[in-house]
Amino acid sequence: xxxxxxxxxxxxxxxxxxxxxxxxxxxxxxxxxxxxxxxxxxxxxxxxxxxxxxxxxxxxxxxxxxxxxxxxxxxxxxxxxxxxxxxxxxxxxxxxxxxxxxxxxxxxxxxxxxxxxxxxxxxxxxxxxxxxxxxxxxxxxxxxxxxxxxxxxxxxxxxxxxxxxxxxxxxxxxxxxxxxxxxxxxxxxxxxxxxxxxxxxxxxxxxxxxxxxxxxxxxxxxxxxxxxxxxxxxxxxxxxxxxxxxxxxxxxxxxxxxxxxxxxxxxxxxxxxxxxxxxxxxxxxxxxxxxxxxxxxxxxxxxxxxxxxxxxxxxxxxxxxxxxxxxxxxxxxxxxxxxxxxxxxxxxxxxxxxxxxxxxxxxxxxxxxxxxxxxxxxxxxxxxxxxxxxxxxxxxxxxxxxxxxxx
Amino acid sequence: xxxxxxxxxxxxxxxxxxxxxxxxxxxxxxxxxxxxxxxxxxxxxxxxxxxxxxxxxxxxxxxxxxxxxxxxxxxxxxxxxxxxxxxxxxxxxxxxxxxxxxxxxxxxxxxxxxxxxxxxxxxxxxxxxxxxxxxxxxxxxxxxxxxxxxxxxxxxxxxxxxxxxxxxxxxxxxxxxxxxxxxxxxxxxxxxxxxxxxxxxxxxxxxxxxxxxxxxxxxxxxxxxxxxxxxxxxxxxxxxxxxxxxxxxxxxxxxxxxxxxxxxxxxxxxxxxxxxxxxxxxxxxxxxxxxxxxxxxxxxxxxxxxxxxxxxxxxxxxxxxxxxxxxxxxxxxxxxxxxxxxxxxxxxxxxxxxxxxxxxxxxxxxxxxxxxxxxxxxxxxxxxxxxxxxxxxxxxxxxxxxxxxxx
DNA sequence: TGGAGTTTGTTGTCTGGATCGACCAGTCCG
DNA sequence: CGGACTGGTCGATCCAGACAACAAACTCCA
Numbered sequence: 001x002x003x004x005x006x007x008x009x010x011x012x013x014x015x016x017x018x019x020x021x022x023x024x025x026x027x028x029x030x031x032x033x034x035x036x037x038x039x040x041x042x043x044x045x046x047x048x049x050x051x052x053x054x055x056x057x058x059x060x061x062x063x064x065x066x067x068x069x070x071x072x073x074x075x076x077x078x079x080x081x082x083x084x085x086x087x088x089x090x091x092x093x094x095x096x097x098x099x100x101x102x103x104x105x106x107x108x109x110x111x112x113x114x115x116x117x118x119x120x121x122x123x124x125x126x127x128x129x130x131x132x133x134x135x136x137x138x139x140x141x142x143x144x145x146x147x148x149x150x151x152x153x154x155x156x157x158x159x160x161x162x163x164x165x166x167x168x169x170x171x172x173x174x175x176x177x178x179x180x181x182x183x184x185x186x187x188x189x190x191x192x193x194x195x196x197x198x199x200x201x202x203x204x205x206x207x208x209x210x211x212x213x214x215x216x217x218x219x220x221x222x223x224x225x226x227x228x229x230x231x232x233x234x235x236x237x238x239x240x241x242x243x244x245x246x247x248x249x250x251x252x253x254x255x256x257x258x259x260x261x262x263x264x265x266x267x268x269x270x271x272x273x274x275x276x277x278x279x280x281x282x283x284x285x286x287x288x289x290x291x292x293x294x295x296x297x298x299x300x301x302x303x304x305x306x307x308x309x310x311x312x313x314x315x316x317x318x319x320x321x322x323x324x325x326x327x328x329x330x331x332x333x334x335x336x337x338x339x340x341x342x343x344x345x346x347x348x349x350x351x352x353x354x355x356x357x358x359x360x361x362x363x364x365x366x367x368x369x370x371x372x373x374x375x376x377x378x379x380x381x382x383x384x385x386x387x388x389x390x391x392x393x394x395x396x397x398x399x400x401x402x403x404x405x406x407x
Numbered sequence: 408x409x410x411x412x413x414x415x416x417x418x419x420x421x422x423x424x425x426x427x428x429x430x431x432x433x434x435x436x437x438x439x440x441x442x443x444x445x446x447x448x449x450x451x452x453x454x455x456x457x458x459x460x461x462x463x464x465x466x467x468x469x470x471x472x473x474x475x476x477x478x479x480x481x482x483x484x485x486x487x488x489x490x491x492x493x494x495x496x497x498x499x500x501x502x503x504x505x506x507x508x509x510x511x512x513x514x515x516x517x518x519x520x521x522x523x524x525x526x527x528x529x530x531x532x533x534x535x536x537x538x539x540x541x542x543x544x545x546x547x548x549x550x551x552x553x554x555x556x557x558x559x560x561x562x563x564x565x566x567x568x569x570x571x572x573x574x575x576x577x578x579x580x581x582x583x584x585x586x587x588x589x590x591x592x593x594x595x596x597x598x599x600x601x602x603x604x605x606x607x608x609x610x611x612x613x614x615x616x617x618x619x620x621x622x623x624x625x626x627x628x629x630x631x632x633x634x635x636x637x638x639x640x641x642x643x644x645x646x647x648x649x650x651x652x653x654x655x656x657x658x659x660x661x662x663x664x665x666x667x668x669x670x671x672x673x674x675x676x677x678x679x680x681x682x683x684x685x686x687x688x689x690x691x692x693x694x695x696x697x698x699x700x701x702x703x704x705x706x707x708x709x710x711x712x713x714x715x716x717x718x719x720x721x722x723x724x725x726x727x728x729x730x731x732x733x734x735x736x737x738x739x740x741x742x743x744x745x746x747x748x749x750x751x752x753x754x755x756x757x758x759x760x761x762x763x764x765x766x767x768x769x770x771x772x773x774x775x776x777x778x779x780x781x782x783x784x785x786x787x788x789x790x791x792x793x794x795x796x797x798x799x800x801x802x803x804x805x806x807x808x809x810x811x812x813x814x
Numbered sequence: 815t816g817g818a819g820t821t822t823g824t825t826g827t828c829t830g831g832a833t834c835g836a837c838c839a840g841t842c843c844g
Numbered sequence: 845c846g847g848a849c850t851g852g853t854c855g856a857t858c859c860a861g862a863c864a865a866c867a868a869a870c871t872c873c874a
Contacts, residue, residue: 010426010427010451012860013859013862016418016419019417019418035851043417047833048832051852075848077840077850078851169763169764234647235646240642242769243768251760251762252730253723325651355576355670357576357652358650358652358653420860452861475869483821484868485869
């Protein structure tokens with residue numbers, strides 16, 4: 001019943017309270033608001049226990065109870081509504097892209113309070129770090145002074161080591177072994193929990209928590225960009241792998257002897273379906289690849305070349321579906337735009353090459369959060385400690401953020 | 408801290424007790440025996456709490472305490488040794504192969520008490536079921552009459568639906584949608600918990616619990632037989648997928664336009680590295696494929712063709728390593744025999760095609776349980792309810808097995 | 815050989831958290 | 845307006861784990 005099983009450990013009562021408190025908060029965070037009666041049913045605990053938990057979260061200034069709400073249908077006394085406190089804790093979500101950076105201040109419930117964007121002026125880590133830092137300052141500027149910042153979540157297009165958040169390799173930023181979290185913290189001049197992860201992993205997380213894949217335990221978010229990566233969630237848990245590098249499905253062997261890939265091999269899947277391959281298929285010059293999204297949006301009917309790419313996307317996905325048996329594939333990045341053009345080819349490619357049992361249950365979907373999946377995933381990641389142990393997470397949160405990160 | 412998180416549920420004291428009881432038993436099961444002092448450290452609970460848990464398990468006749476053991480080194484009072492009760496509960500493990508069946512009575516700690524084997528006389532499900540039933544009777548015959556049978560675990564070479572254990576497809580047995588669990592129960596004439604799973608999944612489980620991969624949280628057991636499948640464990644949890652069909656890596660697209668595969672496509676990985684491809688590489692007639700193991704054992708040096716297969720095994724594994732980032736790959740089935748012949752080719756194939764980050768941490772190993780991996784995995788699976796909730800698992804166990812399943 | 819030091823088992827007490835039951839507070843419906 | 849129903853509140857209770865004090869068993873060293 002605990003979200004992150006620590007193998008072999010026993011449980012004491014203290015842990016029970018922590019867990020129940022976090023679980024209740026997670027419920028409210030997911031639904032935005034909830035009645036105490038719903039929480040009682042959803043968590044399988046006693047009425048009075050829920051009352052105690054809610055009271056504790058209220059005293060932590062995280063939630064508040066509003067006595068009655070508009071339309072209580074059905075007989076019986078209407079239940080108290082528990083909603084998130086307006087000046088409750090928040091996180092800062094950062095999405096580092098190749099050509100731009102997005103930073104947002106996100107409250108519980110996934111509410112984006114403020115947002116700031118900048119075009120990259122260079123890809124050196126310290127440059128990116130200082131740009132991010134000033135965006136963070138901007139975004140934090142109008143936060144209520146009594147609201148606590150729980151942490152910063154950063155999405156990076158590359159391989160991120162799970163244990164310490166080190167960016168091992170981000171080919172499109174030309175980073176290798178960059179401790180980007182420390183760089184941002186240093187530029188901000190504060191100590192606050194920072195977590196980093198791969199962008200596709202966070203896309204999967206966000207779509208799982210508040211997107212198309214709510215309630216779906218096994219899903220794969222495929223991010224089709226210059227590189228092709230995947231975030232995999234199985235049994236409701238993010239598949240990290242030993243180092244945190246899982247999901248590099250762009251380097252599935254796809255076409256022996258095919259085009260050379262930056263990884264040193266030939267014929268990797270992403271050399272056939274990645275942004276450069278798509279651009280080439282529609283004769284778009286390499287320097288226009290960042291604009292691929294708008295260019296694709298301009299097409300009303302697919303070309304023969306695009307249809308061929310659709311088929312190859314389907315074939316590649318089929319391998320992944322056979323291996324992981326997901327319930328849903330969410331097509332992110334350029335694959336979203338392609339889906340509306342060559343949906344039939346993608347689906348035919350998938351059905352041709354999957355085994356029948358895993359095929360029966362899988363569906364292809366577009367991200368419900370649109371271009372914000374990754375950003376929202378970064379926010380969800382930063383909130384995570386709050387749902388594991390609200391009390392200690394709020395203990396390591398910082399107050400009075402505005403003055404402490406001032407320019 | 409609970410092994411199987413039920414998302415969103417709260418925890419009450421009853422659940423705590425169940426969990427701690429199960430966790431303690433799992434510890435003793437893993438190590439065979441353990442001192443109370445070790446358990447105290449390992450579970451992070453208080454001395455007196457452990458004492459209480461041990462007492463309860465003793466009263467359930469599952470473990471027993473022996474006052475002193477041979478060599479208590481170090482200062483201080485020697486700790487009481489907790490060991491498994493000799494006539495404690497057991498399970499029956501069944502491995503259904505294409506050409507033979509193995510059944511074993513396995514006690515806690517993974518001790519094989521009895522074992523029985525039969526050659527298949529036919530692959531019809533009812534035939535196999537009745538053969539299995541008589542092997543079960545044989546194996547249960549000398550069980551202490553006061554020992555309880557917790558359940559039956561069955562390994563099947565095919566796709567097994569997780570939710571109800573239905574065998575969706577077992578190509579080499581020519582089964583489709585066979586409820587093999589019910590067939591065996593009907594042939595035995597008893598009601599007892601039965602669980603079924605794919606053989607590769609159980610191989611992974613066994614190697615993780617008591618094989619080379621003890622302590623390894625992310626591993627893949629690759630079963631190289633007529634088909635090629637994998638059991639994947641990530642973060643210490645078995646990767647089942649939405650339906651339970653995850654791990655069908657034999658159907659990774661490997662060589663477009665290659666040989667036809669029984670799945671309807673061409674160039675699946677298993678058409679290049681499966682048993683038939685290996686047999687063809689050493690010019691072994693198709694009807695001799697079941698003997699492939701001994702034939703391979705006869706080689707002292709690899710042929711050029713076998714080396715090519717080794718390389719292709721490595722290339723296929725590389726795709727999987729990139730996608731899942733395991734810490735260890737365990738080579739089961741015919742791949743074990745091949746490994747000693749063409750180890751260099753396999754390893755070169757892997758290192759050529761993996762990204763550097765996932766490659767750094769992965770290692771290739773042979774199964775420590777040899778040919779018994781799958782059988783032991785079936786036993787572990789059947790024991791699992793006992794570690795989630797010992798009291799209720801013993802409640803649904805059956806006593807006096809011998810008389811109740813008498814032929 | 816015996817005492818100091820160390821580690822562990824045992825026992826009774828304490829504490830914290832969840833449950834339970836009784837009662838009360840709202841709302842719906844006839 | 846009163847019954848039926850649902851949900852909040854409060855005090856009593858239960859239960860599991862923690863704690864502390866003491867006893868037991870061992871090592872080591874003088």
